[in-house]
Amino acid sequence: MKRSTIASLFKVFALAVTSAVLIWMVYVAVLGSEWLIVGTLSIVLVLLNWIYFSKRAVASKFLLPGSILLVIFVIVPIVYTAWMSVYNYKTGNELERDQAITQLHQVGLVPDESATNYDQVLGKYQGDHALLLTNQDTHEVYIGTKTERIALADGTFQVDKQLKAVSADGFTADNADQIAQANSWLTTFSVPVSDKQFINPQGVEIASLMREKFEFSADGKSITDDVTGIEYVDNGNGNFVAKDDPANILYPGWRQFNPAQNYVGILTDPKLSGPFLRVFIWTISFAFITVLMMWALGLTLAIAMDKKMKGRAFYRAILILPYAMPSFMSILIWGGIFNPDYGALNNLLNGHIDWYNDPWLARTMLLTVNLWLGFPYFYLISTGALQALPTDIEEAAEIDGASNAQIFWQIKLPLIFQILSPLLIASFAFNFNNFNLVYLLTKGGPTDVLNGETAGATDILITYAYKTAFGSNEQNLGLACAISVIMFVIVGALSMWSLKRSRVLEEM
Amino acid sequence: MKINKKGLTLGAAVLTTAAMLGVSMPAMAADQVITIWLDNQRGADLTPGFDNNTTVAPGYKLVIKTFASRDAMVASWDKATAAGGPDIIFDAVSTTTLAAKNGRALPIVLTATNKAELPASALKAASYQGVQYGIPVDVDTTTMYWNTKFGKAPKTFKELAATFAKYKKAGKVTTGVCAGDGTWGALPVLTALGGGAWGYAADGVTPNPSNVLFNSAAFVKNANDLLIDSKTKKGNGLFAWDAWDGCGQTFLKGKALAINTGSWRLDAIIGAGINYTLQPVPTIDGKGTSHQWSGFGAVFGTSYAKDHGVELGVKAVLSYFASQKGALAYATATKRPPVNSKLQSHLSPDVAGFANAAKTGLVQENELLGSSAGGANWYDVLGSTFTAAFTKGEGVKASFDKGAAILKKNFADGMSKR
Numbered sequence: 054m055k056r057s058t059i060a061s062l063f064k065v066f067a068l069a070v071t072s073a074v075l076i077w078m079v080y081v082a083v084l085g086s087e088w089l090i091v092g093t094l095s096i097v098l099v100l101l102n103w104i105y106f107s108k109r110a111v112a113s114k115f116l117l118p119g120s121i122l123l124v125i126f127v128i129v130p131i132v133y134t135a136w137m138s139v140y141n142y143k144t145g146n147e148l149e150r151d152q153a154i155t156q157l158h159q160v161g162l163v164p165d166e167s168a169t170n171y172d173q174v175l176g177k178y179q180g181d182h183a184l185l186l187t188n189q190d191t192h193e194v195y196i197g198t199k200t201e202r203i204a205l206a207d208g209t210f211q212v213d214k215q216l217k218a219v220s221a222d223g224f225t226a227d228n229a230d231q232i233a234q235a236n237s238w239l240t241t242f243s244v245p246v247s248d249k250q251f252i253n254p255q256g257v258e259i260a261s262l263m264r265e266k267f268e269f270s271a272d273g274k275s276i277t278d279d280v281t282g283i284e285y286v287d288n289g290n291g292n293f294v295a296k297d298d299p300a301n302i303l304y305p306g307w308r309q310f311n312p313a314q315n316y317v318g319i320l321t322d323p324k325l326s327g328p329f330l331r332v333f334i335w336t337i338s339f340a341f342i343t344v345l346m347m348w349a350l351g352l353t354l355a356i357a358m359d360k361k362m363k364g365r366a367f368y369r370a371i372l373i374l375p376y377a378m379p380s381f382m383s384i385l386i387w388g389g390i391f392n393p394d395y396g397a398l399n400n401l402l403n404g405h406i407d408w409y410n411d412p413w414l415a416r417t418m419l420l421t422v423n424l425w426l427g428f429p430y431f432y433l434i435s436t437g438a439l440q441a442l443p444t445d446i447e448e449a450a451e452i453d454g455a456s457n458a459q460i461f462w463q464i465k466l467p468l469i470f471q472i473l474s475p476l477l478i479a480s481f482a483f484n485f486n487n488f489n490l491v492y493l494l495t496k497g498g499p500t501d502v503l504n505g506e507t508a509g510a511t512d513i514l515i516t517y518a519y520k521t522a523f524g525s526n527e528q529n530l531g532l533a534c535a536i537s538v539i540m541f542v543i544v545g546a547l548s549m550w551s552l553k554r555s556r557v558l559e560e561m
Numbered sequence: 562m563k564i565n566k567k568g569l570t571l572g573a574a575v576l577t578t579a580a581m582l583g584v585s586m587p588a589m590a591a592d593q594v595i596t597i598w599l600d601n602q603r604g605a606d607l608t609p610g611f612d613n614n615t616t617v618a619p620g621y622k623l624v625i626k627t628f629a630s631r632d633a634m635v636a637s638w639d640k641a642t643a644a645g646g647p648d649i650i651f652d653a654v655s656t657t658t659l660a661a662k663n664g665r666a667l668p669i670v671l672t673a674t675n676k677a678e679l680p681a682s683a684l685k686a687a688s689y690q691g692v693q694y695g696i697p698v699d700v701d702t703t704t705m706y707w708n709t710k711f712g713k714a715p716k717t718f719k720e721l722a723a724t725f726a727k728y729k730k731a732g733k734v735t736t737g738v739c740a741g742d743g744t745w746g747a748l749p750v751l752t753a754l755g756g757g758a759w760g761y762a763a764d765g766v767t768p769n770p771s772n773v774l775f776n777s778a779a780f781v782k783n784a785n786d787l788l789i790d791s792k793t794k795k796g797n798g799l800f801a802w803d804a805w806d807g808c809g810q811t812f813l814k815g816k817a818l819a820i821n822t823g824s825w826r827l828d829a830i831i832g833a834g835i836n837y838t839l840q841p842v843p844t845i846d847g848k849g850t851s852h853q854w855s856g857f858g859a860v861f862g863t864s865y866a867k868d869h870g871v872e873l874g875v876k877a878v879l880s881y882f883a884s885q886k887g888a889l890a891y892a893t894a895t896k897r898p899p900v901n902s903k904l905q906s907h908l909s910p911d912v913a914g915f916a917n918a919a920k921t922g923l924v925q926e927n928e929l930l931g932s933s934a935g936g937a938n939w940y941d942v943l944g945s946t947f948t949a950a951f952t953k954g955e956g957v958k959a960s961f962d963k964g965a966a967i968l969k970k971n972f973a974d975g976m977s978k979r
Contacts, residue, residue: 084868085644145662156664156864160692164670189673233593233620236873253670256876261670300977304690305664393952410948502937502945503963525931525938528639 068105072098093129097121131541138534139312144527146291146306153307154269157276157293161267165250169262171195172217173254175235176226182238185210185226186252186260187218194218197244197252197260232257249279276303290314308531315535325532328508328517336513339416340484343423344477350424351431352469356461358432359439369436376429384493387422410499412510419511423490427480438472439465478551482544488515514540595621595866595874598638598647600631602825603858606895607651617881621874643868648875654686654695654859655927661689667862668692669876675883682766682924683900687859695859696883699897701925702855703746704918705738706830706837707819708812714819714840717847718753722787725799725818734816737799738842739808741822744943745854747802748923749821749842753851754787756780756961758939759929759972768926768979770972775946776961783845784950784957796951802943821853824897824915839914841921854930855922857900929975935967942967 075098082090104110104117148156174185184197194205194212210221220226227235235257244252246262254260268277276285276293283301285293291309295301319325358369375383390397391408399406408418442465450460491497497509497516508517514536522533595618599607604627611617612625626647628634638650638660650656660666671693676684679697687695707714711728715721725737740747751757756779760772774780790797801808801817805826812820813833820826821842830837842851860882862875881887889907892899896909898916905916930939937945946964949955 081644085642087642087644144659148664153664159668160690162668163692168673170672229619236870240867240872254873255670256873256880259672259880263670304662407952410952499948500937500941500945502941502967503949503960505936507936523639525933527931 064105068102071101075101093124134534134537134541137531138315138538139310140308140531141291141311141314142308142531142534143529145302145304146308148305148307150307150309153305154273156305157267157303158265158269161265161276161278162251162253162263163266163280165262165264167262171252171260171262172215173258173260174219174224174226175232175239175257176224178224182242183224184242184244184252184254184260185218185221185224186244187212187216192216194221195244196221196224199242200245202244202246202252315532318532319535319539324507328506328512329536332508332512332514332517335416335511336485339419339511339513340481340487342420343427343484343487344481346420346424347427347431347480348435348473348477350428351433352435354428354432355435355439358436372432373429375425376433380426381489381493383426384422384490387418387425388494391418409495412499412501415495415499415511419491419494422494423484423487426490427484430480434473434476435469438469441472442468475551475554478547478554482547482551485513485544485547486515486540487513488519491516492519593621593871593874594624595648595871595878596869597623597625597649597651597878598634599625599627599651600634601627601629602631603651603895604628607891610890610894617887618874618877621871621877623878641863641865643865646865647863648866648869648871649860649862649878651698651858651860653701654697654857655931657687657695657859657861658689658927660861660863661692661694665864666694667864667866667872667875668694669696669862669879671696671883672880675880678885678901678903679883680900680902683857686857686924687861695861696879697857697859697900698882698888698891699858699895700855700900700916700919700922701823701858702898702915702919702922703742703749703821703823703853704839704915705749705819705821705842706812706826706835706839708815708817709836709838710815711818714838715843717843718783718787718845721818721843722799728818729798734818735798736801736808736811736817737819738801739812739817739820740800740802741805741809741812741820741826743804744802744940744947746804746821747800747943747947749851749853750800751775751780752853753842753844754780754783755845756784757852758923758968766924768929768972768976770929770969770976773965773969773972775968776958776965781958781961784961788951789957793954794956795954796947800951802947824912827896827911839911839918841918850921852921852923853918854925855919856925856927858897926975926979928979929972932971932975932978934974935970937967938971939968942971 075094079091079094079098082088082094100117104113170189171184171186172189173187176183176185178196178198181198186195186197186202187193188195192212194210196203196205205218205221210218210224213219239254239257242254244260246252249264251263251265252260253263266278266280268279270276274287275296277283278285284296285301285303286296288294288299289309290311292306293303319329354372358365358372362368389395393399393405393407393409396408398408406414408414446464446468447460450464455464491511491513495509495511497512497520499511500506500509508520512520518533518536518540521536522528522530597607597611604625608625608627611623614623615621617623628637631652634650634652635656638647638656641647650660657666666689671679671684675696683697683700684693687693687697705714711724711734715724721737725734728734738750740750748757751774755774756777757774760769760774761767762769788796788800801811805822808817809820809822809826811817813829813835815835819842820830841853844851860879862872862879866872866875882891885901885903888899888901889904891897892904892908892912896912898912898919899908902916905913908916932938933941935942942964946960949960949963950957
């Protein structure tokens with residue numbers, strides 16, 4: 054077989070596998086009514102097959118995989134987060150409006166006050182699906198169809214030992230196979246009894262007399278509960294609330310477009326704006342101090358290791374070890390070391406320093422652990438930068454009579470800073486969002502709940518956003534998205550600055 | 562008919578894709594399968610009897626999906642859609658009510674028999690805004706496991722404190738009573754010392770939010786006398802609240818006198834070779850009894866059951882677990898005390914012990930405990946108060962007064978939503 058034929062067959066097979074997976078994903082998305090995903094996947098499916106079967110789109114064959122991944126893992130989450138930040142997306146308000154109304158219809162269907170239940174036999178009457186019903190209390194027997202409840206006279210039906218009707222004239226009971234398939238019609242089957250009363254199957258053997266307690270207005274803007282008499286109106290923010298008592302809210306509600314709510318809340322709601330500002334200041338401080346400390350230590354070690362010495366290779370390997378170890382393991386080990394009761398540090402100091410419950414000690418601990426995790430990286434890049442420095446400048450300075458300190462502070466350091474500044478900025482951006490460290494070590498704590506604090510002393514914006522969204526049973530995803538958008542803007546601006554600075558340096 | 566190379570390639574691609582789909586699609590056609598989600602503990606217990614079961618709901622096959630932990634299950638449930646979501650979930654009753662609030666639970670109608678057999682308080686806990694969604698299946702409550710290595714369980718808290726002092730001095734223990742489930746499990750110690758959460762109205766059932774017992778004078782005195790080290794002014798170790806991963810492990814190592822936790826820790830405690838007796842945390846003078854939170858585990862059908870075309874099957878499964886037969890099968894498999902009190906005589910001694918403990922339980926009012934109108938919820942307030950009083954040594958009265966002020970607002974807010 055020719056190589057080109059094997060390649061073609063491989064291409065066909067690979068595309069077929071990919072297409073099959075995509076079609077399967079489309080099918081799953083259709084089941085979930087995720088139409089945006091359905092559309093996106095369908096476009097990808099068509100594009101993929103067109104590009105790889107076409108001879109004209111050679112460049113796209115190389116660009117497409119990366120572009121798809123960029124869209125899926127970068128663009129879509131950003132757009133979706135920004136989009137959700139302008140909705141009141143929270144616990145109780147997760148559905149679309151139509152879905153919420155459908156649920157409210159279902160919730161409004163309640164058992165009748167008489168609590169009447171019927172034993173039920175599934176079958177057919179006059180060619181249509183029907184129920185043979187026996188009132189469990191009075192033992193009256195009916196045939197229920199989609200249009201009416203027909204009372205049966207004695208002698209027209211047969212009962213078992215429990216007085217449950219098992220057959221009736223004109224009624225054909227379903228067999229076991231038909232009963233197993235009954236879900237397709239029985240779940241929507243309802244026997245009208247009066248304007249507001251229905252007999253609804255509750256399974257294959259039992260049915261209940263139900264009533265619809267909610268009356269929906271024609272324009273869909275209000276609901277009246279005819280049991281309590283309360284009128285609920287659309288509050289314009291995703292819920293029906295009692296007209297006379299807005300705190301009385303019907304659930305489920307829906308996601309309501311409300312562009313300013315979350316952003317204005319961050320700035321004006323004292324419960325949010327107070328902690329937000331404090332957390333924001335600590336986030337900036339944490340990222341700045343961290344980068345400064347890491348760089349200082351990394352550079353110092355790089356300078357020390359730049360000199361020829363015995364065992365330099367060994368020392369260099371040792372210094373990189375913290376970087377090679379998975380950070381989450383290091384963080385957990387450090388967490389144990391700092392444990393006030395059983396930790397090695399307190400044992401060594403023979404004291405009881407409460408690292409976790411004092412705000413400043415907790416912050417110190419966080420910075421220390423982060424220094425341990427991050428200095429090897431700065432050591433590596435500083436070593437690279439030192440080795441890249443032109444030696445002739447240093448030699449010229451020496452000839453001009455400059456001291457070692459002058460050479461370092463006035464020549465080497467500015468040059469290294471120029472080389473490393475984009476990396477320093479990138480590191481600042483990384484630590485600005487250093488979720489793992491904070492969450493694994495302190496979970497953002499300590500939080501002085503008794504003095505009214507709602508954010509922890511070591512919370513940074515990303516952990517604060519996470520707690521806001523997922524910290525309790527009641528989640529506020531819209532607000533967390535708004536906080537994330539603010540963080541994105543800050544980190545994005547820093548990255549832009551970093552890129553711009555890189556270009557400036559290239560021109561130097 | 563002439564077929565060119567392009568047509569041939571396209572034809573081959575279409576056929577191969579169809580073949581791939583042919584392999585994968587039948588596996589997805591799960592129209593008569595009911596998927597049940599369980600955490601690691603219930604999953605391990607219920608899988609032998611219920612995975613691939615076809616008799617509980619004739620015409621349907623039950624498929625159990627067990628998660629590595631409860632947190633993992635709840636996280637997956639948060640993100641679930643109709644495409645891969647479950648039809649049934651077993652979890653704490655709060656998951657049922659939260660799903661109802663979010664429009665993701667299936668309303669159900671109970672038969673008169675079910676209503677007669679299940680306590681009204683349990684049924685109410687599994688309902689939301691007056692609509693029934695869940696079937697309560699077990700009582701999540703705690704009792705005190707006393708390590709008999711330290712003699713017989715004390716009859717009074719003072720006796721317990723004396724036993725602790727004796728063994729602590731001998732270097733045999735570091736902890737007295739451990740709240741093995743963290744701040745949730747700390748209530749028995751509070752109530753044993755005359756404190757607690759809230760008082761009740763005259764009916765003995767309705768919480769009275771203005772009567773906050775958290776900082777009662779009796780509790781403050783007893784806590785100062787028994788839980789505080791007179792030299793350091795900090796906790797003396799008689800009470801620890803750092804949960805299963807903290808003092809729970811101390812108990813397993815035999816370094817704590819007792820742990821207050823539920824039946825879900827039974828296997829681990831037996832596995833650690835601890836000999837124990839079960840009883841409530843003793844009160845200060847042995848009169849009356851301490852109380853612990855009594856929540857419910859519930860099973861509910863999700864709104865996805867409708868999308869999956871198994872709504873009737875799901876209702877049949879729920880009906881089974883509401884019946885005596887189903888409730889007994891569940892209690893036997895999980896060793897959790899059942900809600901249905903008529904099953905008491907069928908239970909093993911340990912499970913019966915927990916069922917007895919449940920009688921002294923206070924209904925875990927999630928609206929009150931979960932409210933953070935005062936700034937933080939019950940659980941966080943307790944954590945901070947204990948830290949302030951027992952770790953930082955800021956004084957029992959001062960710390961508990963601050964906590965009580967927050968709780969008072971929470972309880973009032975919770976009652977308005979109850």
